[in-house]
Amino acid sequence: MNPTIRLSVLTLALGAMVACERKAAPTEVRESHQAEGTHDGEGVHLSLKDIRGLRFLVVSEPRAEGAWYPAEAIGDESAQAILSSPVKGIVSAIQVPPGQHVGAGAGLFTLQSPELARLKADWLSARAKRDRTEGEWAREQRLYEAQAGSRRELEAAKSEAATARADEEAARLALEARGLNPEMAGAVMTVKAPRAGSVTAYKIQLGQGVEAGQELGRFQSAFAAIVQLELPLPAPENWQPGTVTEARKGDGQRWKARLEGTPMILTTDTRRLSYRLRLLGGPLPIPGTPLEIHVPLAKTVVLPQSALQQVEGTWGVFVKEGEEAEFRPVRRGPELGTDVMVLDGVKPGETVVGEGAYLLKSLQIKRKSGGDDHDH
Template sequence: MHLKSKPATPARLAHPASVFLALTALLALTSGLAACDGLSAQEDSGSQSAGHDQAEGHGHDDGHPHADTNEEDHEGHDHGAEETGDEGHAHGGEEAGHEGHEHGHEGPIRLSDEQRKEFGITVAAAETGAVTDSFTLPAEVHYNGDRLAHVVPRVSGIATEVNATEGDDVKKGELLAVLDSRELADAKSDYLADVERESLQEISFRREQQLWDKKITSERTFLDAKSALAEARIARRGAEQKLYALGISKDQVVNIKNEKDTVLTAYALTAPFDGHVVKRHITLGEYIGADRQAFAVADLSSVWIDLSVFPGDLDRIEKGQTVDILDDQGNVIAQETIAFVTPQIEEGTRTAIARIIADPVGGRLRPGMFLTARVTVDSGQDAVKVPRAAVQTIEDKPAVFVETDEGFEPRNVTLGPKGENDIVIAEGLKPGEKIVTEGAFTLKAEMSKGSFGGHHH
């Protein structure tokens, strides 16, 4: 049995009045919540405002109102300005005045006799004259190079005699040694052969000349004989000159033909001038070549003293200057004159050489000695000069203290050449003006302190 289902009926719609009431209730609830949120925010804002007031009360209400604090700050600022500004200005002005006083004392400086004595002030008139200065240079003594001979044989050979040794005094031409030389023997033999050849050619020429005069011989034969004689003479002269070049004297050459055969090999080494044997490099039986020194002979009647001149001193060194030669104790050994100054600077030492030719002073100047040379120079003309101690630097300028009727006044001057003890015043001072020669530094120091005129610190 099938039952028919009833069709669904639509839901009943709410009554309009109920809907209105529900909406009204919802709006009321929403308004209440908004009111609660606003109250909470107002409470929080009030709390923050109270905390801020409390903080400001701590900062301003702690017995010091805010306005009063500003006034105190302002007063403190004014007070600081007065103390700092006024005191700083006053103190700064005083210091500035003091510093200005250090650079120069305004007006003449008056000193009593007691103050002059206390400060050691000495016054003298400015003088005129040449300013001298001296400086020292290193010096070394050498043999006189113009009187030092290195005796070298002109032929090689073996020493058969050695007659001199170091320390010997020798005379010019004195025999020093003898060499046995084959080279010399050959040269003498050639000369003797050429002499004989010339003699034979001369005999032949004379005979041919007689025949030519008698018209017995031909002209060609006569001319051949004449030419052969000329060649023989040239050969003999060449051999003779070769002997001269080997150191054989003219007299010895003439006597060669009378010498024995053993003498032809003998070569004599002789002293070139009077002197002293300072070196010997040959011994008996030793072979010595023509390029080797056998002896050194020096004339000790004079020596060279070479001064090493630095480039900065070259303009103060010249030929003819007088030089004091000092030993290692500073004592003057001799006074000598500069003979010449080399124009070039030595590459190794970077110095020039000023040479003195000196007497050995009885052996006190010996080659190899190191000495000191003192050179004295002057300004070359008369000028106003003052002691070095009289010149002081005031405000970065040279000055001297001049005595006037009112007292001492510092005066700027222009300096000229400086000497060992004096300085030339080029401008600013006249001869005869009275200046402080001793105690000028003390006077400058006391002036800078303001000790004069009642200005003390």
């Protein structure tokens, strides 16, 4: 073959080989990146090399858990009372401020009441008339027996005395129906504590005029039989109405507590589940006393809260596989102090990142956003 022709053939062959290599390069890069785990979502494998600050732990066997949660003693409906006056009047004095503990029958505030003065005057007038007519009837009875008086005058005196007695009885009942002792009633009335406890709030001011039956304040019994408890989601699965658990106070005092109902909705402010328990036995705490309730929880895996990370709204853990870690979604349960229950997603014996998991979370987010895969 002509040397010139042979050289031309070799040149064309070498050019074709270089072109093929250039076309194959992007495919090889993609395959290499897939091997390193740069695809999105679950199944992303992150290299653990050169990442400092990680601590690993082996998932232990599930265990039955229970935790103490903060709660507050409150008075039930029977321990609360509305303060009111049975008569019209004007507030002349407030003797006990809200929140101050008082005994049963202690004076809370006083009213100047023209209505009460009129009722007392009516009763005194009716009683005086009754005494006078009964005296006249007794005199006519003596005259009639001595044949010095007529039957007609005797019957008239008797009828007038009966009417006077009825009027006095009506005036007396008018006072007693308002909870007042006729003998002790006067122009000034004191509203008293219905039982030992404290005023939670007043709805009156000095010099204010009030109507009969108007709500003037609220009173709370000194003892609380109800405990209000709020728990984070999810709700304990094995806690049903009627379940008896324990309640305790900071000084060591303990009670049995019965769950009265399970919540249907979340509280509007804390977005937690609100439970109501009744304390069994005594002596009971005062309303507002901080308590703790022991809540029985399910038998589950328990991990430190630092091991759980939230990636795009999904809770999960980074499971170690060789020199790599994979983000795996889990079902998060109630918190146990610095730990948290994991209801599903990991198995005993697996190794997860316990501390520093947030570093892997940042790396995964950076990869998904197109950052440098090797920027740790």
